[in-house]
Amino acid sequence: MSPGHKKVMVIAVVKDGLCSGRSACRILRLARAALWYRAGQRSDRQQQMVARLHALSEAHPRYGYRRIAALLGQEGWPTGQRQIQRLRRAEGLRVPPTKRKLARRGHSTGLPTKATHRGHVWAWDFIADATVRGGALRMLTVLDEHTRECHVLRADRALKSADVIALVKQAIAQHGAPEFIRSDNGSEFIAKELQQWLAAEKIRTIYIKPASPWQNGFVESFHGRFRDECLNREQLWTLTEARVVIEDFRLDYNTRRPHSRLGYRSPMNYAAQLTAAPIPVGLRPPSVGAAPTPPTSSTQNKLTD
Numbered sequence: 001m002s003p004g005h006k007k008v009m010v011i012a013v014v015k016d017g018l019c020s021g022r023s024a025c026r027i028l029r030l031a032r033a034a035l036w037y038r039a040g041q042r043s044d045r046q047q048q049m050v051a052r053l054h055a056l057s058e059a060h061p062r063y064g065y066r067r068i069a070a071l072l073g074q075e076g077w078p079t080g081q082r083q084i085q086r087l088r089r090a091e092g093l094r095v096p097p098t099k100r101k102l103a104r105r106g107h108s109t110g111l112p113t114k115a116t117h118r119g120h121v122w123a124w125d126f127i128a129d130a131t132v133r134g135g136a137l138r139m140l141t142v143l144d145e146h147t148r149e150c151h152v153l154r155a156d157r158a159l160k161s162a163d164v165i166a167l168v169k170q171a172i173a174q175h176g177a178p179e180f181i182r183s184d185n186g187s188e189f190i191a192k193e194l195q196q197w198l199a200a201e202k203i204r205t206i207y208i209k210p211a212s213p214w215q216n217g218f219v220e221s222f223h224g225r226f227r228d229e230c231l232n233r234e235q236l237w238t239l240t241e242a243r244v245v246i247e248d249f250r251l252d253y254n255t256r257r258p259h260s261r262l263g264y265r266s267p268m269n270y271a272a273q274l275t276a277a278p279i280p281v282g283l284r285p286p287s288v289g290a291a292p293t294p295p296t297s298s299t300q301n302k303l304t305d
Helices: 003-016 021-028 032-036 044-059 065-074 081-091 161-175 192-200 213-231 239-255 267-275 297-304
Strands: 121-130 136-144 150-156 180-183 204-207
Touching: 003 021, 003 032, 021 032, 044 065, 044 081, 065 081, 121 213, 136 161, 136 213, 136 239, 150 161, 150 239, 161 192, 180 213, 192 204, 213 239, 239 267
Parallel strands: 121 180, 180 204
Antiparallel strands: 121 136, 136 150
16 A cells, blocks of 8 residues: 555544544554645755755756756755756756757759769768877778779878868879769868869769768778778878878779679779770680781672772
């Protein structure tokens, strides 16, 4: 039987004059203080504590009930965390949630297309690490989604939009400009300076949805291999050493590393086969160093005719 039911029974017995309240509380094992307690009534001591609770909550508006209870305990108030939690809820002293800023999103000028040929779609993103001495490393990756060639893998302490433009310009001068470029909504990729430069170069942008890295899967997959095969294996002490090691990995990835999605060919080997001149169907290429076959008499007659 709950204390509430016992309280109702004691009040009914006393009202009917069967026995006194003291006897009824003794028989039902109910504290006499619980019998005469009225919810909502606070003693002077409790009112003083509530006033102090308001003062501490106003002085520290971002403190929750746990910290406020700790401060009250330091001042000598006999309180518990649950009691302070109930009082704060009753007094409307809940900490307002932090208002998250709406993340800026870049304006896509192209459709989420799949790369069908070399230079069709490039993907770029950043990956972060640190040197052994504690210096930050921020690396820009630019990848061709069709051939899987890594055109840029540059490490620096910090990379801004101007640095990104300079690195991509070098890649365009060597490999030609892509039709589309895919990225997330990072501040470097949606900067106004970068947007104007891409528009001038007639490169259309494809921005993935926020918190959806799988939509930029090619560069994310490359970063997984890069971290597993290079960053987790090497101890990079300085920025110069990091640049040398990372550039060596990029060259080895492009020229030697077999890629499972490319038939276990290297990206550069796969790209070279794409740019090779197609062989007409039904004809064999002449062997190297072989003399050309002289025409027959019937062929000569047809040519003269």
